[in-house]
Amino acid sequence: MTPRSRAPNRFSRTPLVARKELVEKLARGIFFVMAAAMVVPLVAIVGYLVFLAWPSLSWELIVAVPRRGMTEGGLWPAFVGTLYLVGISLLVSAPIGVMAAIYLNEYATDNWFNRVVNLAVINLAGVPSIVHALFGLGAFVYAAGFGYSILSASLTLGIMTLPVIIASTREALAAVPMSFREACWNVGATRWQTIQAVVLPHSISGILTGVILQVSRAAGETAPIMFTGAVFFKAVSRGELFPYGLHEQCMALSMHLYTLATQVPNVKESLPYATAVVLLGVVLLVNATAIALRVWLRGRKQW
Amino acid sequence: MPSPRPERLRVAVLGEQLLEAVIRLSGVSAIVFVAAILFFLFREAAPVLFASGFELGEFLFGTEWYPTSVSNVRYGTLALTAGSLAVTALAMVIAVPFGLGAAIYVSEFCGPRLRETLKIVIELLAAIPSVVWGFFGLTVMSKLIVRFTGAPVGVNVLNGGIILALMSVPVIVSIAEDALKAVPDSYREAGAALGATRWQLVYRVLLPAAKNGLLAAVLLGVGRAVGETMAVLMATGHAVHVPHSLLDSVRTLTANIAAELGEAPAGSDHYRVLFLTGLLLFCITFVVNLTADLAIRGIRRK
Amino acid sequence: MRAKKIEVDALRLAYDSREVIHGISFDVHENEILGVIGPAQSGKSSLLRCLNRTIDFSASARVTGTIRVDGEDVRRTRDIFALRRKIGMVAPLPVGLPLSIYGNVAFAPRSAGLRRRADLDVIVERCLRQAALWDEVKDRLNSLGTALSGGQQQRLTIARALSHQPEVLCLDEFSIAIDPVTTMRIEDVLKELRQQVTIILVTNLTQQARRLADRTMFLLNGEIVEIDETEVLFSDKPNSQRTRDYVAGVFG
Numbered sequence: 063m064t065p066r067s068r069a070p071n072r073f074s075r076t077p078l079v080a081r082k083e084l085v086e087k088l089a090r091g092i093f094f095v096m097a098a099a100m101v102v103p104l105v106a107i108v109g110y111l112v113f114l115a116w117p118s119l120s121w122e123l124i125v126a127v128p129r130r131g132m133t134e135g136g137l138w139p140a141f142v143g144t145l146y147l148v149g150i151s152l153l154v155s156a157p158i159g160v161m162a163a164i165y166l167n168e169y170a171t172d173n174w175f176n177r178v179v180n181l182a183v184i185n186l187a188g189v190p191s192i193v194h195a196l197f198g199l200g201a202f203v204y205a206a207g208f209g210y211s212i213l214s215a216s217l218t219l220g221i222m223t224l225p226v227i228i229a230s231t232r233e234a235l236a237a238v239p240m241s242f243r244e245a246c247w248n249v250g251a252t253r254w255q256t257i258q259a260v261v262l263p264h265s266i267s268g269i270l271t272g273v274i275l276q277v278s279r280a281a282g283e284t285a286p287i288m289f290t291g292a293v294f295f296k297a298v299s300r301g302e303l304f305p306y307g308l309h310e311q312c313m314a315l316s317m318h319l320y321t322l323a324t325q326v327p328n329v330k331e332s333l334p335y336a337t338a339v340v341l342l343g344v345v346l347l348v349n350a351t352a353i354a355l356r357v358w359l360r361g362r363k364q365w
Numbered sequence: 366m367p368s369p370r371p372e373r374l375r376v377a378v379l380g381e382q383l384l385e386a387v388i389r390l391s392g393v394s395a396i397v398f399v400a401a402i403l404f405f406l407f408r409e410a411a412p413v414l415f416a417s418g419f420e421l422g423e424f425l426f427g428t429e430w431y432p433t434s435v436s437n438v439r440y441g442t443l444a445l446t447a448g449s450l451a452v453t454a455l456a457m458v459i460a461v462p463f464g465l466g467a468a469i470y471v472s473e474f475c476g477p478r479l480r481e482t483l484k485i486v487i488e489l490l491a492a493i494p495s496v497v498w499g500f501f502g503l504t505v506m507s508k509l510i511v512r513f514t515g516a517p518v519g520v521n522v523l524n525g526g527i528i529l530a531l532m533s534v535p536v537i538v539s540i541a542e543d544a545l546k547a548v549p550d551s552y553r554e555a556g557a558a559l560g561a562t563r564w565q566l567v568y569r570v571l572l573p574a575a576k577n578g579l580l581a582a583v584l585l586g587v588g589r590a591v592g593e594t595m596a597v598l599m600a601t602g603h604a605v606h607v608p609h610s611l612l613d614s615v616r617t618l619t620a621n622i623a624a625e626l627g628e629a630p631a632g633s634d635h636y637r638v639l640f641l642t643g644l645l646l647f648c649i650t651f652v653v654n655l656t657a658d659l660a661i662r663g664i665r666r667k
Numbered sequence: 668m669r670a671k672k673i674e675v676d677a678l679r680l681a682y683d684s685r686e687v688i689h690g691i692s693f694d695v696h697e698n699e700i701l702g703v704i705g706p707a708q709s710g711k712s713s714l715l716r717c718l719n720r721t722i723d724f725s726a727s728a729r730v731t732g733t734i735r736v737d738g739e740d741v742r743r744t745r746d747i748f749a750l751r752r753k754i755g756m757v758a759p760l761p762v763g764l765p766l767s768i769y770g771n772v773a774f775a776p777r778s779a780g781l782r783r784r785a786d787l788d789v790i791v792e793r794c795l796r797q798a799a800l801w802d803e804v805k806d807r808l809n810s811l812g813t814a815l816s817g818g819q820q821q822r823l824t825i826a827r828a829l830s831h832q833p834e835v836l837c838l839d840e841f842s843i844a845i846d847p848v849t850t851m852r853i854e855d856v857l858k859e860l861r862q863q864v865t866i867i868l869v870t871n872l873t874q875q876a877r878r879l880a881d882r883t884m885f886l887l888n889g890e891i892v893e894i895d896e897t898e899v900l901f902s903d904k905p906n907s908q909r910t911r912d913y914v915a916g917v918f919g
Contacts, residue, residue, distance in 0.1 A: 082562050089564035090474050096466030097475070097483055100538070103531050104490050107501055158391050165392025169385070171726050181658060182395040188585075188654040189402060189647065190592030191495070192622045196643040200405035204631070221398050228395070245762040245824070247721055249775035249831055250752035254381045259774060260764055282494025285594045289626055316496045323500050324599065338500050342493065349492040353485055373780035 111342065115335035123336055127300050132322065133329045137340060139298035142305060143312035144344075147216050147287060148280045150308075154220030156273055159227030166228070167235040168257055187225035191285040194222045198290040211309045215291030219280045226279055227272045234268020235261060267359035274352035278345045284316040292317040294325065315341045406644045413637035424641065430605045432625065432635040440638045442645065447607040448522075448615035452597060453590040455526030455611065456533055460590075461583055463530075464537030468582070471538070472545040473567055491535035495595040502528040502600030516612040518602060523611040525601035529593060533586040540585055544578020545571060577660045584657035592650050594619040618646055669696040672835060672865045673718070678732035680713050680889075682725065687713055688889040690732065695835075700857065700866040702880030702897065704873050706918070710889040711869045712759075715837045718867075719754040720747055736835065752779060755828035755864075759840040761820035763812035764827075768795075768804050771812040771823055775831040790830055797860070798826035799852045818849030825853065829860075836860065837867045842875065854879055873914055877901050885910050 112119075126136025166183075170176040198218030208214045238261050246256035284292075293311040306312045319341055322334040413419060427441020471483050506527065507519025514523070548571050556566045572579070602614025605621070616624070622639050629635040673695035680688040688710040695701050703711050716722040717730055720741060734741045736753065744750045752775065764771050772791045781787060791808070795801040800822040804815075812823055821841060828836060838857075842850040857866060857879060870876055876883050877897060884894040885907075893900060893910045901914055912918055 082565070086562040086564050089567070090470075093466045093470035093474055096463045097470040099463050100467055100483070100490055100534060101486050104486055104493075107493070107505075110505060111497075111501070158394055161388045161391035162394055165388045169389065170392065179392060179396055181655070182399045184658050185399050185651055185654050186395055188588050188592065188650045189399075190594060190619055190650060192594040192619045193402065193406070193592075193643045193647050193650075195626070196409070196622070196640055197402045197405050199626075200409045200640070201401060205405065205408075224395070224398070241758075241760065241762050242764055244721070244724075244758070245764055245827070246774070246778075247724065248719065248751065248756040248758070249778070249827060250748040250750075251774070251778040252381065252748060254385055255778045259766065259778075264765060278492055282492075282496065284494070284496040285623055288623070316494055319496050319500055320595065320599070323503055334500065334504075338497050342497050345492055345494055346489055349489060353488060371776065371780040373778075377780070 108342065108346075111335055111339050115332050115339040118330065118332040118336035119339060124340065125301050127298055128295070132295060132326050134333070136300075137315065137318065137337060138300060138302075139296055139305065140313040140315045140318035140337075141340070142298070142303070143212075143292070143296075143314040144281050144316070146212055146306055146312060147219060147292075147314055148277050150212065150216035151219035151223060151280045152273065152277060154217060155224045155227055155276055159224050159272070159276075160231050160269055162224075163228045163231030163235060164257065167232050168253060168261065183225055183228055186221075187229075189222075191222065191283060194218055194286045195289045197221075198286055203290055209309070210293075210311050211291045212306055212312050213291070213308045215287040215312075218286045218290050219283060222283065222286055223276045223279045226276045227269075230272025230275060231265070231269050234265035234272070237268065238264050267355065271352045271356050274348055274355065278348040278352070281348070282316055282341065282345050284314075284320055287314055288317060288320070294321050315344070403644075403647065406640055406647060409640040410637055410644050413634055414641060424638075425645075428607060430621075432629075432638060438634070442618065442642060444605050444607050445616055445618045445621050445642070448601065448605075449591060449617040449619070451522050451608045451615060452525040452529055452601060452617055453587060455522060456529035456590045457583070457587060459527065459530035460533045460537055460586055464534045464582070464586065465541055465579065467534070468538045468541035468545060469567055472542050473563055473571070487535045487538050490531070491539075493532075495532065495593060496599075498528050498532055499596040499599030502596060506600065510612075514612060518614055520600055520602040521612050521614045522601065522608050525597045525615070525617075526611070528596050528600050529590045532593060532596060533589050536589050537582045537586040540582035541575075541579050544575040544582060547578060548574045581657045581660035584653055584660065588650055588653040588657065591653065592619065592646070594623050598623050618642055622646075669699065671695070672697040672737065673867075674733075674735040676733045676735075678714075678717065678734060679730070680710065680717060680722070681729045683727045686889065688717075691886075691889070691891045692732075693884060693891060693894055695865060695867060696882075697865055698861060698863075699881040700861055700868055700879050702876030702883040703867065703869040703886055704871065704876050704883060704913070705886035706913070707871065708888075709886045711886055712839050714886070715756065715839050715867065715869060717741075718835075718837060719751050719756055720744075721751070721756070748778075752831040753834050755831070755833035755836040757821070757824050757828050757836070757838045757841045759843045761817050761824055761844060763815055763820040763823050765811065765813050767809045768812050768815070768823065769808040772826050772830050775827060779831060794826040794829045797829055797856065798822045799856055800826055818845040821845045821849065822853065825856065833864060835865045835867065837869070839869045840871060842870070842872065850875075873901075873916075885913060887913070 123136050124141055125138055127138050129135035162183075166176070166179065170179065195218065198214055202208045202214035202217050203210055208217075242260050243256050246260060251259070291311050292314045294313075294317070296306075296311060296313050298305040298313075315337065319334060319337045322329055322337055414421070424440050424442060426443050427439060428443045429439040429441045430444055431437065431439045467483075471480055475483065502524050503520065506524050510516055510519040510521070510524055552570050552574060553566060556570045561569070597617045598620035601616065601620065603616060603624070604614040605616045606613070608615045622642055625635070626639055629639060671694045675694070676692050677690050678688055678692070679686065679690050703714070705711055713722065716725075718734060718736075718741065722728045722730060730742070736750070741750055764774065766774065769791055772794050773787045776787060776790050781790075792801060795804065800819060803819065812820070815823060821844070825841075841853065854875070857868070860866065868876065868880060880897045882895060883897045883900045885892045885900065887909060893907050900910060903911070
């Protein structure tokens with residue numbers, strides 16, 4: 063090979079550069095595959111479930127009641143039951159969660175006590191769902207005397223989903239710049255006046271997102287309600303809007319899926335898949351709403 | 366001349382003080398609830414824990430779990446713990462590389478539009494309820510496992526491990542991505558100015574800089590896996606024994622409580638031992654979460 | 668000898684273990700403009716924050732010594748919000764609150780308890796006029812305060828600071844982020860306000876102090892090097908060589 067007569071161009075492709083580029087391409091490819099590995103299961107699972115559920119999917123499914131020992135029929139009592147549970151748990155966790163987040167972000171100073179509070183929030187988020195069930199059983203069903211009821215189950219769900227609301231609300235509050243608060247304090251406003259006039263109005267979107275996420279979590283949980291108030295079967299009329307009393311037990315979509323999958327023999331094959339699809343559909347739809355809300359409101363920022 | 370200063374309505378001032386008191390109370394509520402959980406677990410478990418003839422060592426390390434035996438009741442949770450460990454370990458072996466890899470891709474390599482899409486996918490994946498995952502494992506995954514490995518039964522460690530991995534990946538990805546995002550851009554700019562490729566930047570600069578957060582991501586993934594109930598209940602089978610292979614059916618600590626709680630009469634020893642198991646679970650997840658939080662505190666300090 | 672509006676005695680400020688103000692004492696006379704000059708990190712901004720007790724919001728700050736406003740020790744005041752309304756504060760970076768322009772200026776009186784719309788209207792117009800902003804915004808009082816330009820937002824901040832009828836107005840390097848024309852307009856505003864309000868003007872633009880201040884204080888590394896009539900400080904008569912050097916631009 064003839065040696066070059068001039069010094070090589072600074073930006074020419076030396077073997078070192080070529081190797082760096084190859085490694086770069088390889089790394090990018092591998093990481094892309096890893097990221098894609100998340101998309102594939104989501105699509106595959108949803109697709110496959112829908113495919114197998116197809117024979118049973120219809121509006122009738124949602125409105126009708128289960129028949130023949132739940133081997134056929136619809137989901138109405140479970141659907142309504144889930145609405146009850148989610149609604150009541152929301153009434154419990156939303157106010158407490160939002161206020162707790164306001165405390166943590168707006169009032170708490172950096173001392174040991176508040177570090178313990180923060181730790182408690184993190185731990186509450188990490189408690190296994192079955193332990194929440196045990197807690198609900200011991201505290202609400204027995205100690206408080208509520209028995210197996212929607213009340214016990216909703217309270218258990220509410221406490222379980224509290225961290226979701228706290229986390230979203232905190233994020234929303236923290237996104238409001240500190241300079242706004244300082245400007246308010248400089249003119250003699252109290253902390254609450256500042257929060258009410260400036261911070262809260264501009265955190266509503268984040269808070270709403272948190273609420274929606276709480277709803278989706280609560281709708282999907284099974285263990286906490288299985289032992290505190292949800293039940294395999296309850297006789298309910300088709301399409302009845304208020305079939306349950308607070309002290310009664312109820313059916314729920316998540317529980318119903320578990321029941322059909324593990325406790326009911328001879329069920330029509332597509333029925334449990336259809337139940338899964340309905341539950342999944344509710345949950346994913348609610349989440350998609352939260353995501354859309356977040357994206358939309360991000361575009362309307364006021365500073 | 367300044368006009369006489371206005372005064373706030375007494376009602377308004379009192380109302381505000383009341384509201385601030387309620388807010389502070391709500392702030393403390395998390396502590397109250399965690400303490401309450403601990404209290405009620407302990408309350409139901411205590412009679413058995415302090416009963417004569419009960420050996421904590423045997424509870425924690427005995428492999429024989431026969432709570433309903435008439436003649437020889439034994440409460441050894443080691444097999445259950447081994448089940449939890451096996452499924453969690455397998456799940457982490459799969460989820461950690463994929464999760465970290467995906468986080469690196471989303472954070473460093475991909476364009477903004479793809480990033481938005483992937484982040485939405487992650488959120489939706491995270492939203493799938495555990496009972497749906499369990500159902501998927503019970504029906505679809507078990508058939509696949511039987512077909513491809515010739516195992517007699519499709520519900521086993523392998524099934525549970527794969528399902529748990531899919532459930533833990535979103536947690537790992539989002540926390541790891543946060544950790545990578547927290548590394549200041551100045552690090553990246555400095556590296557680029559020295560001629561580093563993106564891969565070199567990631568390997569030599571970003572991963573070491575973000576290691577606390579990445580550790581926290583893995584730990585939180587572990588916490589998620591260990592605490593999971595319904596999915597493993599449906600996907601790992603019924604056998605309470607220490608697993609010897611990936612294709613063995615097992616039972617985890619969590620699933621065991623769920624499976625047996627319905628049968629145990631309230632107030633019985635069996636019932637109380639299940640609460641004790643819950644207490645054990647609480648302690649395990651407490652330690653894991655505490656460690657993860659300490660690791661995250663490391664990144665926030667910077 | 669004019670009445671003393673503010674008396675500072677042996678004021679020390681430390682953030683954790685790092686002392687920032689090392690025991691300073693000085694007075695501010697009623698209806699004067701006191702200029703406070705000095706290089707960055709001298710403690711000028713922290714001093715102002717001690718005055719209206721917003722230093723309380725820094726968890727690591729420790730304050731000793733006394734500050735008396737109209738004879739009352741600010742650290743023992745009964746109503747801290749009334750104190751903050753007595754002292755108006757203008758920060759270096761313009762901050763328009765994410766409320767309407769009207770809402771920005773009405774915020775302080777409303778927080779203080781004023782509810783009648785007619786009264787608020789009067790205050791809003793008066794303060795916007797005093798801040799030389801009325802003509803530019805009078806037709807769009809309902810538009811968003813954050814949508815104004817930097818110079819307008821700084822004047823809006825001044826209007827906000829005036830809206831609670833302060834007796835002392837503190838300005839912390841108010842002209843850093845705004846254009847020279849707006850700066851001049853605000854300086855004219857300050858000259859007029861002097862008759863009603865005592866003004867403390869912290870600035871790193873020594874010429875600004877020369878233009879506006881009656882007396883000037885040179886603060887260096889948390890200590891008062893010199894405090895005297897402005898002409899004295901800016902001539903060759905000041906006592907300290909350091910003052911002469913700083914004013915001449917030798918350092919800072």
